[in-house]
Amino acid sequence: MVSIYSFRPIFLIPSKCLYYYSAKKCLVQNCTFSSVTTKPISSFKGSLLNNKVIERLEKLTTRHTVLSKELNSQSLDVIDSDFLARNSKELSDLSSIVIPYQEMKKTQGELDEINMFISDKSGDEDFKKLAHEEYQETIEKLKSLEQSVITALLPKDDIDEKNAVLEIRAGTGGEEAALFAADILNMYERYALLCKWKFEKLSIDEDSLGAIKEVTASISGVGVFGNMKYESGVHRVQRVPATEKAGRVHTSTITVAILPEPTEADINIRELDLRIDTYRSSGKGGQHVNTTSSAVRITHIPTGFVVAIQDERSQPKNKAKALKILKARLFDMERNRVHQERSYARKRQVGTGDRSEKIRTYNFAQNRVTDHRINLTLHELENVLNGESLQTIMNGLKIFYQSEALQNENY
Amino acid sequence: MYQRFIRQLLPKCSHNVIQAKQEIKWLVFYINNKYNNNYSSSNNNCSSSNNNYNNINYIDNNINYSDNINLNDYNNNNLSIKEIIEKKFSEKEREILNELIKERVEQSKPLQYILGTQPFCDLEIITKPPVLIPRWETEEWTYQLITKLNHLFSINNNNYKYNNDDKKYNKKYNKKYNKKYNKKYNKKYNKKYNILDICTGSGCIALSLANSLPPNTCQIYGIDISDDALSLANLNLANLNNNNNNNNHDNNDNNNSNNNKMNNQVKFSKLDILQSSIEEIKSLFNEDDGIDLIVSNPPYISPMEYNNNLDPDVKLWEDKCALMANDDGTEFHNRIAYLASNYLLRRNNNNKFHDDENQEIIIKKYQIPQLVMEIGGSHQVEKVIHYLNKYHFGWTQIWKDATGKERCIVARL
Ligand SMILES: C[S@@+](CC[C@H](N)C(=O)[O-])C[C@H]1O[C@@H](n2cnc3c(N)ncnc32)[C@H](O)[C@@H]1O
Numbered sequence: 041m042v043s044i045y046s047f048r049p050i051f052l053i054p055s056k057c058l059y060y061y062s063a064k065k066c067l068v069q070n071c072t073f074s075s076v077t078t079k080p081i082s083s084f085k086g087s088l089l090n091n092k093v094i095e096r097l098e099k100l101t102t103r104h105t106v107l108s109k110e111l112n113s114q115s116l117d118v119i120d121s122d123f124l125a126r127n128s129k130e131l132s133d134l135s136s137i138v139i140p141y142q143e144m145k146k147t148q149g150e151l152d153e154i155n156m157f158i159s160d161k162s163g164d165e166d167f168k169k170l171a172h173e174e175y176q177e178t179i180e181k182l183k184s185l186e187q188s189v190i191t192a193l194l195p196k197d198d199i200d201e202k203n204a205v206l207e208i209r210a211g212t213g214g215e216e217a218a219l220f221a222a223d224i225l226n227m228y229e230r231y232a233l234l235c236k237w238k239f240e241k242l243s244i245d246e247d248s249l250g251a252i253k254e255v256t257a258s259i260s261g262v263g264v265f266g267n268m269k270y271e272s273g274v275h276r277v278q279r280v281p282a283t284e285k286a287g288r289v290h291t292s293t294i295t296v297a298i299l300p301e302p303t304e305a306d307i308n309i310r311e312l313d314l315r316i317d318t319y320r321s322s323g324k325g326g327q328h329v330n331t332t333s334s335a336v337r338i339t340h341i342p343t344g345f346v347v348a349i350q351d352e353r354s355q356p357k358n359k360a361k362a363l364k365i366l367k368a369r370l371f372d373m374e375r376n377r378v379h380q381e382r383s384y385a386r387k388r389q390v391g392t393g394d395r396s397e398k399i400r401t402y403n404f405a406q407n408r409v410t411d412h413r414i415n416l417t418l419h420e421l422e423n424v425l426n427g428e429s430l431q432t433i434m435n436g437l438k439i440f441y442q443s444e445a446l447q448n449e450n451y
Numbered sequence: 452m453y454q455r456f457i458r459q460l461l462p463k464c465s466h467n468v469i470q471a472k473q474e475i476k477w478l479v480f481y482i483n484n485k486y487n488n489n490y491s492s493s494n495n496n497c498s499s500s501n502n503n504y505n506n507i508n509y510i511d512n513n514i515n516y517s518d519n520i521n522l523n524d525y526n527n528n529n530l531s532i533k534e535i536i537e538k539k540f541s542e543k544e545r546e547i548l549n550e551l552i553k554e555r556v557e558q559s560k561p562l563q564y565i566l567g568t569q570p571f572c573d574l575e576i577i578t579k580p581p582v583l584i585p586r587w588e589t590e591e592w593t594y595q596l597i598t599k600l601n602h603l604f605s606i607n608n609n610n611y612k613y614n615n616d617d618k619k620y621n622k623k624y625n626k627k628y629n630k631k632y633n634k635k636y637n638k639k640y641n642k643k644y645n646i647l648d649i650c651t652g653s654g655c656i657a658l659s660l661a662n663s664l665p666p667n668t669c670q671i672y673g674i675d676i677s678d679d680a681l682s683l684a685n686l687n688l689a690n691l692n693n694n695n696n697n698n699n700h701d702n703n704d705n706n707n708s709n710n711n712k713m714n715n716q717v718k719f720s721k722l723d724i725l726q727s728s729i730e731e732i733k734s735l736f737n738e739d740d741g742i743d744l745i746v747s748n749p750p751y752i753s754p755m756e757y758n759n760n761l762d763p764d765v766k767l768w769e770d771k772c773a774l775m776a777n778d779d780g781t782e783f784h785n786r787i788a789y790l791a792s793n794y795l796l797r798r799n800n801n802n803k804f805h806d807d808e809n810q811e812i813i814i815k816k817y818q819i820p821q822l823v824m825e826i827g828g829s830h831q832v833e834k835v836i837h838y839l840n841k842y843h844f845g846w847t848q849i850w851k852d853a854t855g856k857e858r859c860i861v862a863r864l
Contacts, residue, residue: 246531316853319467324828325856326588327752327774330764332562333470334587336853350473354570355587356594359853 089186093446097141097189104134140188147185151178187435190442200266203301205242205368206257211274213292218251220277220402221294223425225255228271230427237261242361243349256365258301265300270413270437272298273399280404289405293398301364302371309367315339318355338362345369400433409433414440453533456548459556463764474562476532478551481566482544483535559763572597572659577690581770582683585655588852589748589825592859593656595850596746597663602817603644603810604665645736647795648673649724649747649787652773654684654717656746658691661715669715672736674722677772684719724749725786729794741797748825749783750776756827784824784835784860791822792842796864818848820861829857836860 089097107127157163157171208225210217232239238260245254259268276293284290319333335350336358347365349358401410402421409424410417416436423429457471464470536545554560563569563584569576571585572593578584644664648657651673661671675681692712720735736742750773752761757775765774776782813819822844826835832849839847844862852858 318854319465319470325852325854326586326825326827326858327583327748327750328756328765328827329762330561330563330584330586330769332474333464333467335469335473350469352570353477354590355853356572356591357570359591 089189090447093193097137097193100134101138101141104131104138107131107134136192137189140185140192144182144185144189147178147182151175151182154178187439187442190439190446194442194445197266199300200269201263202265202303203258203260204265204268205299205301205365206259206268207255207295207297207299208252209254209295210252211293211295213277213290215251215283216277216281216290217292217294218253219281220275220292221252221255223277224275224294224296225252225257227425227427227430228257228259231430232259232261232427234427234431235261235267237264241351242365243347243351258361258364260301265298267434267438268298269300270434270441271296273397276398276401278401278403278405295396299368299372300375301368307367307371307374309340309363309370313341315341316359334358336362338366340366340370343370343373411437413437452545453536456536456552459552463556463559472532474555475536475552477562477566478548479532479535482540482547482551486544486547559767561764561768564768571655572663574655574659574662574687574691576653576655576658577683577687578653579679579683580768581773582677582680583652583769583773585653588856588858589656591852592823592825592850593659593746596823597660599817599819600660600664600744603813603819604668643667644669644744645742645797646671646744646746647736647742649745650749650773650783651675651684651719652680652748654687654719656748657684657717657719658687658713660746661713661717662691664715666714671715671717673717673719674724674735675719676721676723677770678721679770680773681719681721688713688717688719724783724790729790732790733794742791742795743797744821744823745787745791745795746823747783747787749787750774751780751783751825751827751831752776753780756780779831779834780827781831781834781838784826784831785838787824788822788835788838788842788844788862792844792864796821814863820848820863822862823859824861825859826857832857832860
């Protein structure tokens with residue numbers, strides 16, 4: 041008899057799960073995370089899984105066992121493809137939950153053993169020290185496993201798999217804000233590089249000093265929006281500007297928006313609703329002139345949205361970029377509308393709602409970055425700004441919002 | 452100095468400051484790449500890890516110099532063009548920039564001839580005087596055509612979604628997929644889709660089609676009368692083959708693809724479309740069963756227009772024979788319609804390049820033409836439609852460009 045686990049590479053590992061692990065791996069390979077001092081988000085006693093959730097997990101485990109047995113009892117020679125098709129999908133969905141859950145239970149058992157060691161009054165002191173270390177490690181492992189379980193348990197939002205359009209705008213603080221916008225742009229670009237995503241600047245409005253008033257970029261790859269969506273909001277910087285002679289700390293802000301990039305199927309713009317302006321659109325065009333002016337400005341007449349792009353030497357490419365931004369904005373507007381219409385939308389849905397909320401502070405004097413939503417502070421500003429420690433913050437946010445969602449799920 | 456350059460360039464840029472700045476930016480990057488390879492090469496090092504799409508880095512406003520990878524310097528890599536010219540450039544580099552701008556202004560040399568390339572669809576086409584510089588209008592309709600044709604090739608193959616935007620990004624993925632796909636595809640459809648590009652010039656249309664259509668689905672022919680054009684077209688072909696070769700290290704396991712580095716094969720030949728006999732024309736193709744699609748951007752400027760109002764950039768630098776045509780600029784359209792209808796296009800009874808009922812439906816749904824000809828504007832529409840009707844094209848349509856001008860006439864028999 042063939043063990044069910046020999047099937048694993050084919051259909052037991054759900055894609056989401058694979059992605060989770062591979063994304064983690066790629067980050068680890070590409071940069072060394074410096075040791076992070078963070079306030080614990082939740083001590084493990086306050087595990088996010090409440091009794092109801094655990095009850096449900098146990099039910100799913102039983103179902104998983106039954107299904108595996110059934111699939112296992114099929115001989116490979118007379119495999120019933122219909123049966124396989126029907127059940128392997130369910131099994132693979134279940135496995136993404138049950139496998140980390142089992143692992144979690146095992147780890148919980150280990151933790152209990154360690155606890156016994158620690159509380160053993162007659163124990164050797166050196167031994168106890170060791171046990172304490174092991175305790176910390178095990179807790180970390182448990183948290184990460186729990187995260188996998190939660191991720192798998194929550195309904196998957198297709199939108200998380202979409203590519204994203206990133207918009208950064210300098211806010212209050214004049215040139216200092218524009219300089220900070222350039223820093224943040226660099227942070228996301230480096231982060232995308234670490235994630236092996238494609239990062240393409242679509243348009244950039246730049247002052248002569250390399251300060252950015254406004255920039256738009258497209259980020260594509262696996263799970264971009266799902267990871268980046270928590271970045272929308274007001275980012276605040278506190279530092280002494282290079283031009284400040286008195287050495288006073290200034291506070292300035294920039295706004296970041298992450299918009300999911302719609303696919304063809306998501307949004308349909310009528311040709312008629314667009315007005316497309318190019319320089320020198322008078323005259324015959326074609327072979328008659330050889331223009332180098334590739335700038336394009338598109339106006340969406342019904343909404344009044346205007347997007348102008350000039351960076352590429354190819355006019356059709358500028359047009360395509362402008363359309364991409366326009367579509368993302370329209371799609372975002374539509375999502376917000378639907379969201380607001382829903383009467384049950386009590387909870388702020390991340391990535392749609394209020395972009396004027398102050399979400400994060402970068403304090404140079406104290407070498408710290410604080411995310412105000414989850415009260416997480418990293419004392420390694422440099423590593424956040426070069427993209428490496430950004431994942432730590434994003435993980436924290438993900439855990440926070442997912443556990444929030446879990447509490448609101450109806451079981 | 453920056454301000455002076457801008458002022459100098461203004462007359463060449465319809466007095467638009469933004470455009471003058473853009474031209475300077477491109478010139479600066481050009482000089483930077485050409486005379487200062489250490490910047491660009493380290494830039495490549497950094498991007499090689501994440502595939503091919505980073506070779507368009509140079510268009511970015513803030514150049515990430517070699518310190519791109521240096522984490523401590525990330526605050527300083529935003530240099531404006533003004534700063535590059537005035538601080539980073541050596542005296543010699545500034546002098547070169549000055550010379551190039553002089554050429555551009557005093558001799559009306561087109562920017563694309565100075566830079567040596569023009570982006571076209573997903574390619575960088577090499578440009579050399581006097582061969583016509585590809586126009587954005589042509590690029591635009593070529594894109595449109597590619598999108599339509601890809602519908603045709605994705606018949607019966609829902610898995611194979613070809614997306615131009617993601618193409619470079621997904622190249623690796625596609626490569627793997629394509630192998631599987633090709634096997635399936637070739638078994639079913641042994642005939643290739645034949646495309647003929649008449650008056651191919653730099654080869655921009657033919658090469659873009661070859662590059663952007665699914666692998667091994669098409670055979671593409673390009674013809675031109677001019678030796679300059681043909682050698683440039685072949686240079687572009689060779690250049691693309693080399694590039695593709697360099698970029699795909701996993702090419703080795705594709706043993707059969709020695710001369711097949713582009714997605715589809717392209718062959719350029721010398722031919723005078725107006726004078727050559729039918730036999731001469733037909734002898735260029737291996738296929739007896741005809742051509743599936745003819746595209747052409749033939750000369751279409753009337754002698755009057757040519758003599759009276761033409762930009763010096765165009766008139767002084769680009770080949771007259773690439774621009775001017777008799778009969779109000781419609782001489783070629785007439786000839787091409789005649790040849791296409793009577794000799795070149797696959798005829799009705801074996802209209803299909805492979806046996807598939809869906810093909811008919813897709814062609815109707817996406818309005819895929821058999822003949823695409825660029826025109827000079829609304830003034831030529833009536834004449835060209837008249838030719839097409841005369842030669843039994845039952846369906847014709849006009850494609851407009853982004854500025855709303857009549858740009859192409861397309862037709863089916
Ligand atoms: C307007 S250019 C088009 C070039 C290119 N297809 C493009 O779109 O950029 C026209 C081309 O037709 C070629 N040509 C002119 N007379 C021709 C003829 N009698 N037979 C074939 N080609 C001709 C010219 O050499 C020139 O390259």
